Amino acid sequence: MRGLSLTARLSLLFALAAALVLLAVGWVVARSVEHHFLEMDQQEIRGKVALVRNLLARSSTPEALAALPRQLEAALVGHHGLAVRVQGPDGAPWFSTAGVQVPASALAAVPSAREHWVEWREGGRAFRGLAAGAPSGLPGSATYRVAIALDISHHQDFMAGFRRTLVAAMTLAALVTAALGWAATRAGLTPLRRVTALAASLDANRLDARLPQIRVPPEIETLVLAFNAMLARLEDSFRRLSEFSGDIAHELRTPIGNLMVQTQVALSEARDIEEYREVLYSSLEEYERMAQMVGDMLFLAQADNGQLRPSTAPVDLAAEVRALFDYLDAWAEERGVRLVLEGGGRPVLGDRLMLRRALSNLLTNGIRHTPPGAEVRVRLSDEGRVTRISVENPGEPIPPEHLPRLFDRFYRLDPARRREAEGAGLGLAIVKSIVDAHGGRIAVASDGQGTRFSIALAGAQTPGLREPGGVA
Numbered sequence: 001m002r003g004l005s006l007t008a009r010l011s012l013l014f015a016l017a018a019a020l021v022l023l024a025v026g027w028v029v030a031r032s033v034e035h036h037f038l039e040m041d042q043q044e045i046r047g048k049v050a051l052v053r054n055l056l057a058r059s060s061t062p063e064a065l066a067a068l069p070r071q072l073e074a075a076l077v078g079h080h081g082l083a084v085r086v087q088g089p090d091g092a093p094w095f096s097t098a099g100v101q102v103p104a105s106a107l108a109a110v111p112s113a114r115e116h117w118v119e120w121r122e123g124g125r126a127f128r129g130l131a132a133g134a135p136s137g138l139p140g141s142a143t144y145r146v147a148i149a150l151d152i153s154h155h156q157d158f159m160a161g162f163r164r165t166l167v168a169a170m171t172l173a174a175l176v177t178a179a180l181g182w183a184a185t186r187a188g189l190t191p192l193r194r195v196t197a198l199a200a201s202l203d204a205n206r207l208d209a210r211l212p213q214i215r216v217p218p219e220i221e222t223l224v225l226a227f228n229a230m231l232a233r234l235e236d237s238f239r240r241l242s243e244f245s246g247d248i249a250h251e252l253r254t255p256i257g258n259l260m261v262q263t264q265v266a267l268s269e270a271r272d273i274e275e276y277r278e279v280l281y282s283s284l285e286e287y288e289r290m291a292q293m294v295g296d297m298l299f300l301a302q303a304d305n306g307q308l309r310p311s312t313a314p315v316d317l318a319a320e321v322r323a324l325f326d327y328l329d330a331w332a333e334e335r336g337v338r339l340v341l342e343g344g345g346r347p348v349l350g351d352r353l354m355l356r357r358a359l360s361n362l363l364t365n366g367i368r369h370t371p372p373g374a375e376v377r378v379r380l381s382d383e384g385r386v387t388r389i390s391v392e393n394p395g396e397p398i399p400p401e402h403l404p405r406l407f408d409r410f411y412r413l414d415p416a417r418r419r420e421a422e423g424a425g426l427g428l429a430i431v432k433s434i435v436d437a438h439g440g441r442i443a444v445a446s447d448g449q450g451t452r453f454s455i456a457l458a459g460a461q462t463p464g465l466r467e468p469g470g471v472a
């Protein structure tokens with residue numbers, strides 16, 4: 001069946017099923033017609049045998065007995081295809097009809113009182129008969145034997161014709177069913193062909209196409225739903241991808257433009273060494289920012305390709321946080337922000353450099369958004385199998401509509417504050433890809449109290465850290 005179209009398969013199955021059902025029905029019909037004929041024949045023969053026995057039983061004188069053959073002749077003549085044979089008590093033939101003869105063997109087999117059915121063929125014709133003992137009315141006389149048979153050829157001919165008709169009708173019906181099945185299947189598969197046609201017509205510019213769900217059979221509805229959902233996911237990924245490359249171009253244009261203007265201004269007239277040096281320093285800053293952005297993008301590209309494979313060594317998060325505090329202290333102090341670590345807990349299994357990078361991104365964001373005089377608070381705690389790290393800072397709350405997209409690439413709340421914010425909006429995307437690569441979860445909450453990022457990672461004792469969904 002491999003390679004056969006669905007329509008052809010279903011049509012064949014229809015035909016096969018129809019043939020089987022018709023075969024069963026035909027068999028039952030043929031059997032009951034045959035049975036009907038048998039009963040008819042037997043009833044007629046029994047009637048004749050009863051007649052002969054009755055006549056014999058009523059003949060109580062030798063005269064009556066002697067007159068009986070003529071009586072029988074008169075009673076039975078004209079019955080086409082009827083063969084009668086009566087045998088005397090001595091075994092000698094006593095009466096028989098002209099024409100077809102009941103074979104003597106039929107009578108020989110009869111034990112005196114019992115009935116015995118016989119069938120035979122003769123001269124291309126078939127006969128069915130009954131042999132039976134028949135006591136005469138003559139006192140002291142032994143039992144006669146009667147055999148009466150009927151020509152059943154026409155019944156058998158009829159049955160043969162009937163069977164041929166049945167077979168022909170069944171074959172025809174099976175063929176018709178196959179054809180109807182083919183048409184029905186083709187009609188039934190129309191929605192499937194629509195799905196195929198749409199899938200074939202899709203390209204990047206038509207990802208917004210969706211299959212209509214109206215009047216689709218339930219079996220195909222799931223396919224349509226899955227297909228539409230796939231299209232939606234593709235469209236979303238594709239949109240993000242094109243936005244991403246658009247964003248990259250956009251983010252690079254500004255620093256390159258700055259560099260160009262700066263260089264053109266510097267070259268527009270003769271300058272002394274000090275001025276050139278200043279321009280170069282300023283350019284260096286711009287280069288560094290671009291290098292940082294390109295490095296971040298490379299990191300995210302690796303994460304996208306599944307190439308981000310964190311090592312799984314035990315990492316003491318408290319030690320990492322303290323090291324980061326040392327590194328960021330001067331900058332935080334400059335902004336009037338204090339850094340606080342609370343709690344501790346067991347080590348987590350993970351990649352030390354990556355986890356440090358994630359914490360560093362969260363801390364720099366926190367410091368940047370904390371008003372002077374306030375503090376950024378890091379909390380470490382163990383909750384069952386899970387180690388939780390939260391970085392919390394007071395400050396203006398992030399409006400709820402921004403929260404779901406905060407981890408998207410190049411996503412920043414206020415584009416106007418771009419230059420001042422100093423980042424390209426890749427920091428949180430990197431944090432999320434690092435947490436994902438560790439099989440952890442990250443969440444953000446923001447209200448009047450401040451903003452809190454919270455990461456859940458598997459503790460060091462837990463095997464299977466990197467399995468997705470390993471941490472709730």
Ligand SMILES: Nc1ncnc2c1ncn2[C@@H]1O[C@H](COP(=O)(O)OP(=O)(O)O)[C@@H](O)[C@H]1O
Pocket residue numbers: 361365366369393395396398406411412413414421422423424425426427428429451
């Ligand atoms: N602790 C925080 N408090 C308030 N807003 C924040 C905080 N951390 C991040 N954000 C917002 O999320 C945006 C994205 O952050 P991020 O991905 O680190 O990009 P970047 O720091 O380069 O702007 C930031 O522009 C900022 O608006």
Ligand SMILES: [Mg+2]
Pocket residue numbers: 361364365423426427428
């Ligand atoms: Mg940042």
